[in-house]
Amino acid sequence: MKKKNKDYLSVIYNEDDKPFTKYPADLTKYLTEYYSIDPNSKLLDIGCGRGEFLDGFSKCGLNCFGVDQFNHAENYFPKTKLKISDLENEKLPYDDNYFDVVFSKSVIEHFYYPEKLIKEILRVLKPNGKVLTLTPDWEYNYVNFYEDYTHRTAFTITSLKDIFLIHNFKDVEVSRFKQLPILWHKNKILSLLSEFTRILSLNFLKNKSKWVRFSKEIMLISIAYKPEK
Secondary structure, rough: OOOOOOHHHHOOOOOOOOEEEEEEHHHHHHHHHHHOOOOOOOOEEEEEOOOOHHHHHOOOEEEEEEEEEOHHEEEOOOOOOOEOOOOOOOOOOOOOOOEEEEEEEEEEEOOOOOOHHHHHHHHHHHEEEEEEEEEEEEEHHOOOOHHOOOOOOEEHHHHHHHHHHHHEEEEEEEEEEEOHHHHOOOOOOHHHHHHHHHOOOOOOHOOOOOOHHHHHEEEEEEHHHEEOO
């Protein structure tokens, strides 16, 4: 009898190799505060995976929904409002103008045609709703980008900004982002130390230190808004 292949999350994000941490709670709290997200907002997490970020946003008071190819989020967070969808080939299973915020982290780079996803995000957002996107910065991740064989499309600051502008989003902002909470409050000394680490430390040290890894593997973070009309 032919064995069924394991799914992506159970292999790449199994609890032994990628245990749960407080990082999702830290990030969602930071984003909610930094981007002034109304606690009453209705938020969609696209590619919500195990559900940690959904849980984090929920604890910030947001009304959260998740969509993914797999149901792992329900296993870890049974109260999750989750829908299963083949995101590459199907429309998002929600009505037009439904969400105040759409969030995705490390998702858009998995699409052959990310413009399809952008169109769907525009459709399900309410007028003046915001989309928050995090994806690896190709400039700083090109050496290891394809270590995840499901990565399809790489982004730079310019290309991430352009894909939103081309699809009629407004007030698009893209910047680099390090996944080190200690840096988020603009500590100049630590930020400088992180830059020295990025430039001077050897790549093999990334597997031994989160400080080294996330000083070197820089993300892009973008915010964009759906026009009111």
